[in-house]
Amino acid sequence: MKHTDLIIIGGGPIGIACGLAAKKKGIDYLIIEKGPIVNSLFNYPINMQFFSSSEKLEIDDIPFISKEAKPKRNEALEYYRRIVTSNNLNITLFEKVNTVKKENGLFKIETEKQHYTASFVIVATGFYDIPNTMNVPGEDLPKVSHYYKDPHFYAKQKLAVVGASNSAVDAALECYRKGADVTMIVRGHEIGKRVKYWVRPDIMNRIKEESIKAHYNATVKEIFEDKISITTPNGDIDIENDYVLALTGYKPNFEFLKKIGITLSDDEKLYPEYNEETMESNVENLYLAGVICGGMDTHVWYIENSRIHATAILNSITEKQFAQTKSQTT
Incomplete structure (x- = not known):
């Protein structure tokens, strides 16, 4: 069983942004993606053109150059893939996470391939997997x-x-x-x-x-x-x-969220519970990032306005690590 300080579930744009932020902070991390890099974007229609302009899809201030103001699917795939490869991000692909359980302060993550433990978990799984x-x-x-x-x-x-x-x-x-x-x-x-x-x-x-x-x-x-x-x-x-x-829309995997202990609102919106400043859920040291934060309102959060989640989460994690280290040395 391999231990990693931080497990990021989901290798989409926001999961990648979290990986970049973790690397900058010097945190031992691993991104686990059930498909290829940016799996959801890969499964978009071949000719799809984004509503947002390329600069609004950028992460970590890495320039996104496209032929038109609003990039297409193939350009986005190239952009995010190059970020992963050129930054040598620690990511494992085609590995689906089955369960996440917290025991004695540590998270136990079971995938289709192996088991991990982690001190912190970020769930950035998007919403494209389950159709309405x-x-x-x-x-x-x-x-x-x-x-x-x-x-x-x-x-x-x-x-x-x-x-x-x-x-x-x-x-x-x-x-x-x-x-x-x-x-x-x-x-x-x-x-x-x-x-x-x-x-x-x-x-x-x-x-x-x-x-x-x-x-x-x-x-x-x-x-x-x-x-x-x-x-x-x-x-x-x-x-x-x-x-x-x-083509009636899609929704986050609410069953997965409930299984790992995330509290959802008791109305039809199914908003997950989290701290808006740190993105930490009701489960201590488990964070939410990206579109899943909007529950059934999948139009609330998207790439261009949820990029900030990565910074907020990693700031919170480093503060917790610093506080823990300080308490151990005093």
């Missing part, structure tokens, strides 16, 4: 996906896109332009207000000219092999269908 399901019959059919990757796959197919956020709008536009017959199923009365400002007019114009069909105030009732049944203000409608992209 529709809970309708047929959702488990192979034709249904909660993740979108490449529009080429849907060329010449009848595609239903469920949702009206950035991911749903991007998928609808890209697939339409690759020759898919696209129908959007939107729970609200319009396309989401948070959709990228340079994309929102595009999707609204495509809907207006009926290049892309849209049903507003609609929900999916049932999915079949050859059609999808939806409920609309005008009654139920059956639509011929080959594939369904249910």
Whole structure:
């Protein structure tokens, strides 16, 4: 069993930022990532373009140069990968953390590969792993996906896109332009207000000219092999269908947080408990960083405003270490 002063769970941008801050402080640390470097970004759509400009995605004041003001997925992957490799960050990849338990003041971390102990733990696991399901019959059919990757796959197919956020709008536009017959199923009365400002007019114009069909105030009732049944203000409608992209959002792994002792609010938001100044959770020496701090409100924290978590957390850890060392020498 290997002991490390600090274990960082999650190798996304914020986990990497925590690793950089730990290295600067001279703290023995290890980042554990269940997939490749910045696993969530790797699983984003191939042509995805960020809402934020490149400088707002920078960590540790390391310049992020992109071809356009707003970088694309491949540029972000290159940027974060180069940070990890050029700084020789201590990271283990394709190693999923199964359990975290605290015993006698130490954390015991069990992964798919081995066991660790640590004095401090940072959880920076993001929210992209668990989709918000529709809970309708047929959702488990192979034709249904909660993740979108490449529009080429849907060329010449009848595609239903469920949702009206950035991911749903991007998928609808890209697939339409690759020759898919696209129908959007939107729970609200319009396309989401948070959709990228340079994309929102595009999707609204495509809907207006009926290049892309849209049903507003609609929900999916049932999915079949050859059609999808939806409920609309005008009654139920059956639509011929080959594939369904249910891009209805994602959520943090709340079960994992509860298992490691994190207290969640008792409302539908499921906000985790933490100190806003230090990011320390209700479990002593266990910190939260990044988007998981927002519970179900996954739009509250993102890369550009949660970069500060790394500094706050590592300042708290070094203060605790200094206080502990001082008490041992007096």
